[in-house]
Amino acid sequence: GAGVSQSPSNKVTEKGKDVELRCDPISGHTALYWYRQSLGQGLEFLIYFQGNSAPDKSGLPSDRFSAERTGGSVSTLTIQRTQQEDSAVYLCASSFPKETQYFGPGTRLLVL
């Protein structure tokens, strides 16, 4: 399809393990965002990529969180040494610069 895709759709992991979440943005979109949505909450900004510029990492909650975007397209959000409070839905969105964002379906992460 032509929309934003994310994988896996669901992930269950044990506390202390590392996880990788993947986002495939809409083709041609140079801007990519990661958000976290905790149960019953709004969207919390995590990180923003735009073209070849340095990413805005100001929303990452701790140094256990990191993200990469390879070749200006696919992005991976990595959470190291997961904690139970990391359980949430992780949403990816893409857009043309400063234009409206289109979201993927999210990855539901459960840390046991």
Next chain:
Amino acid sequence: GQQLNQSPQSMFIQEGEDVSMNCTSSSIFNTWLWYKQDPGEGPVLLIALYKAGELTSNGRLTAQFGITRKDSFLNISASIPSDVGIYFCAGTTSGTYKYIFGTGTRLKVLA
């Protein structure tokens, strides 16, 4: 992180009724967006507003960009069961990519 104040937090309505929800900010915004999120899905853009006072419709949905630029309203007319979901507002100032999201209004429609 910073969030907008969105109200009501949740609402139950009868099918066929009209629905109103709003979002307020302490900051002036240049763009307001309204999204709907169905259970288990990502948010889907409903309406985008770019100008103070702008009134825009999308089917049974109508949204307005408040004249003070600190608020926005979304109305749904003649609600139907598929309107169930969470409605989010989002706003941003000019020249920035960072959108601030509201906490959401959870809508449940009783048939």
